[in-house]
Amino acid sequence: MGLRLALETALARSAGTLSRALGRGGGTTLPGKLLWKVDPDAVDALAERLRSGVVVVSATNGKTTTTAMAAEILGRGRALAWNRAGANLLSGIASALVASPGADLGMFEVDEGALPEALARTRPRTVVLGNLFRDQLDRYGELELVAERWRAAIAALPDTTTLVVNADDPVVADLADGREGALRFGLDDPRHARPALQHAADSKYCLRCGAPYEFRAAYVGHLGDYRCPACGHARPALDVAATEIELRGLDAARFRLSTPYGDTTLEVGLPGLYNVYNAVAAASAALAAGASLADVRAGLATFNAAFGRFERIRAGGKSVVLLLVKNPAGANEVVRTLETGVPPVLVVALNDEIADGRDVSWIWDVDFEPLLEHAGVVIASGGRAAELGLRLVYGGLPRERLEVVPDLEAALDRGLELLEAGSELVVLPTYTAMLALRRVLAERGLVRPYWEGEGVSPRGGAA
Amino acid sequence: MRIRVGHLYPEYLNIYADRGNIAVLARRAALRGHELDVRPIGLGAPLEPGAYDLLYVGGGQDREQALVAPDLASRAAELRAAHDQGVALLAVCGGYQLLGRGYRGRDGSLMPGAGILPHETVAGTVRMIGDVLLECELDPGRVTRLAGFENHAGRTLLDPGATPLGRVVHGFGNDGESGYEGCRLGSWLGTYLHGPLLPRNPSLADWLLARALAHASGGPPPELEPLDDELEERAFRVAVERARRRGGRR
Numbered sequence: 236m237g238l239r240l241a242l243e244t245a246l247a248r249s250a251g252t253l254s255r256a257l258g259r260g261g262g263t264t265l266p267g268k269l270l271w272k273v274d275p276d277a278v279d280a281l282a283e284r285l286r287s288g289v290v291v292v293s294a295t296n297g298k299t300t301t302t303a304m305a306a307e308i309l310g311r312g313r314a315l316a317w318n319r320a321g322a323n324l325l326s327g328i329a330s331a332l333v334a335s336p337g338a339d340l341g342m343f344e345v346d347e348g349a350l351p352e353a354l355a356r357t358r359p360r361t362v363v364l365g366n367l368f369r370d371q372l373d374r375y376g377e378l379e380l381v382a383e384r385w386r387a388a389i390a391a392l393p394d395t396t397t398l399v400v401n402a403d404d405p406v407v408a409d410l411a412d413g414r415e416g417a418l419r420f421g422l423d424d425p426r427h428a429r430p431a432l433q434h435a436a437d438s439k440y441c442l443r444c445g446a447p448y449e450f451r452a453a454y455v456g457h458l459g460d461y462r463c464p465a466c467g468h469a470r471p472a473l474d475v476a477a478t479e480i481e482l483r484g485l486d487a488a489r490f491r492l493s494t495p496y497g498d499t500t501l502e503v504g505l506p507g508l509y510n511v512y513n514a515v516a517a518a519s520a521a522l523a524a525g526a527s528l529a530d531v532r533a534g535l536a537t538f539n540a541a542f543g544r545f546e547r548i549r550a551g552g553k554s555v556v557l558l559l560v561k562n563p564a565g566a567n568e569v570v571r572t573l574e575t576g577v578p579p580v581l582v583v584a585l586n587d588e589i590a591d592g593r594d595v596s597w598i599w600d601v602d603f604e605p606l607l608e609h610a611g612v613v614i615a616s617g618g619r620a621a622e623l624g625l626r627l628v629y630g631g632l633p634r635e636r637l638e639v640v641p642d643l644e645a646a647l648d649r650g651l652e653l654l655e656a657g658s659e660l661v662v663l664p665t666y667t668a669m670l671a672l673r674r675v676l677a678e679r680g681l682v683r684p685y686w687e688g689e690g691v692s693p694r695g696g697a698a
Numbered sequence: 699m700r701i702r703v704g705h706l707y708p709e710y711l712n713i714y715a716d717r718g719n720i721a722v723l724a725r726r727a728a729l730r731g732h733e734l735d736v737r738p739i740g741l742g743a744p745l746e747p748g749a750y751d752l753l754y755v756g757g758g759q760d761r762e763q764a765l766v767a768p769d770l771a772s773r774a775a776e777l778r779a780a781h782d783q784g785v786a787l788l789a790v791c792g793g794y795q796l797l798g799r800g801y802r803g804r805d806g807s808l809m810p811g812a813g814i815l816p817h818e819t820v821a822g823t824v825r826m827i828g829d830v831l832l833e834c835e836l837d838p839g840r841v842t843r844l845a846g847f848e849n850h851a852g853r854t855l856l857d858p859g860a861t862p863l864g865r866v867v868h869g870f871g872n873d874g875e876s877g878y879e880g881c882r883l884g885s886w887l888g889t890y891l892h893g894p895l896l897p898r899n900p901s902l903a904d905w906l907l908a909r910a911l912a913h914a915s916g917g918p919p920p921e922l923e924p925l926d927d928e929l930e931e932r933a934f935r936v937a938v939e940r941a942r943r944r945g946g947r948r
Contacts, residue, residue: 378759439709447709596847598715599718618936625933628929
């Protein structure tokens with residue numbers, strides 16, 4: 236290591252320790268922010284040192300979970316540089332690199348907007364692209380803008396980089412069009428298709444000619460088996476496919492995975508079709524990066540939910556389930572997993588900080604309706620609680636079953652108070668609301684702060 | 699009374715939760731004993747000027763907007779006839795832009811619009827994003843405030859003498875410079891404000907409903923009975939506070 240780089244990384248590392256010692260949050264990005272400021276090229280140099288190279292994962296939805304799953308598979312007996320807490324800008328990658336001096340493989344989830352620069356600097360051997368949904372239009376701009384920037388960045392990748400794309404997303408699949416060695420994954424089980432495209436579906440029109448796609452099956456938002464009746468543009472053949480999918484409520488999903496290397500049955504301890512997508516993406520990524528099917532099976536079997544995405548936390552004789560919501564497509568899937576057993580008490584928390592999106596109009600594109608017909612009491616919370624309350628009332632929730640409690644801790648306590656012993660409080664928070672709620676739960680000793688690593692178990696509370 | 703609503707291109711223009719605006723109109727009409735009959739008007743579908751009391755055009759992504767622009771421009775005569783008959787209209791963001799003369803790109807080319815609202819939009823270099831607070835006087839002597847969210851790169855320039863929807867208290871507005879937002883022409887309102895706009899601004903929803911009822915009945919706009927808007931007012935107050943604290947400024 237060059238003297239300058241060694242000095243910089245040492246300084247950056249102590250800044251993270253200092254930040255945690257001062258109780259100023261995880262310090263997960265502070266060291267990286269420092270290094271990124273002092274010498275951005277250090278990211279290139281540090282990434283270069285990873286003997287097994289770098290895997291980069293980006294998507295609107297599921298990148299944290301997909302990356303965590305791939306890390307579980309690829310990290311068996313191998314040191315990873317991994318931005319596990321979801322700090323997914325260049326500074327977060329820098330931090331992960333600084334924090335893992337002996338790492339062999341880089342595992343990075345990357346923000347959609349930061350992808351071009353992350354690719355240029357880390358020169359990954361494997362790039363996994365999951366999906367593009369409308370998300371935080373105030374921050375990212377329109378979907379097409381993100382796609383345009385991805386297109387240019389992907390075109391600049393060398394042939395040695397393996398592209399792993401979701402064939403079920405027309406825009407994402409198109410990025411691998413004509414690219415040799417690309418791995419295309421998707422779902423093939425029309426029993427789980429939606430009867431119709433959801434209201435918030437995005438890429439509904441043919442990329443080639445603009446006519447509406449016909450969907451033989453639409454699984455999540457616009458993800459599915461599409462074909463243009465006018466020009467014939469269609470989903471490419473799947474290299475890796477999930478079939479025979481079985482969803483088990485909030486507990487698990489099981490499916491058959493067919494790959495060029497054979498078939499296997501997998502089970503993940505996470506709910507919903509969207510997590511099947513995450514698992515198939517992670518499996519494809521791991522296979523592309525050299526893992527065996529046995530590695531994939533073993534890794535996914537022991538996988539624990541990525542921080543804050545899905546957590547079950549014991550609180551006295553009751554439990555709290557946190558399910559992150561952040562955009563229409565993701566929230567619709569969360570609603571769908573709850574449909575089979577509508578919870579008696581539900582807390583929905585809407586914040587509007589930068590990380591949540593300041594524009595809250597997206598809540599009107601979420602199909603909350605199936606949940607509201609049967610819900611007992613719904614507590615609207617967060618900075619935009621009243622706005623959310625309005626949305627829910629318009630969605631069919633009787634006003635007398637809505638409580639508006641902007642303060643998150645008060646909403647949590649109210650929810651627990653209304654809940655009968657032995658049952659479960661379901662909480663759907665946006666990102667910063669999730670962080671705040673976890674802070675409350677951590678202060679009460681119910682979960683560990685996220686920077687302490689694997690303190691979170693999806694089913695057993697604080698491990 | 700039945701209020702006939704024509705929702706233009708709902709499959710294409712729906713980026714800013716436009717269905718929220720429709721839901722508000724439907725509920726507030728129903729609570730007063732009226733029925734909102736909403737019919738989608740797709741690409742190439744007929745638009746008979748007399749068949750509607752209220753028209754709605756939402757916003758879309760660039761790609762979708764470009765797909766509908768020629769269709770909207772080709773309906774200029776029907777749209778003008780509807781306007782002249784007193785049909786009410788709300789157009790948000792992309793719909794607002796496309797009802798003007800058009801959208802001029804950075805290369806100078808014009809994507810023509812319907813040419814009814816007196817304005818032209820030019821591509822800007824900076825996106826104007828943030829919470830907005832407006833002060834409006836939709837009926838003489840009755841000053842109301844509207845709170846919404848804007849996100850647009852286009853700068854809409856009103857023709858001399860054109861009437862804006864309101865004065866910008868916080869935020870960018872039409873072009874970030876004039877201090878005005880939106881455009882009003884008779885019973886037609888165009889604006890960049892979404893959020894969606896109507897849930898937290900029920901007085902505007904009622905103004906539109908009254909105009910639509912006037913068209914439906916052939917009489918003057920009726921005075922609508924007040925509703926319990928406690929939740930709406932709470933949502934409005936938070937939105938006002940956001941605009942005050944972080945509305946866009948040049």
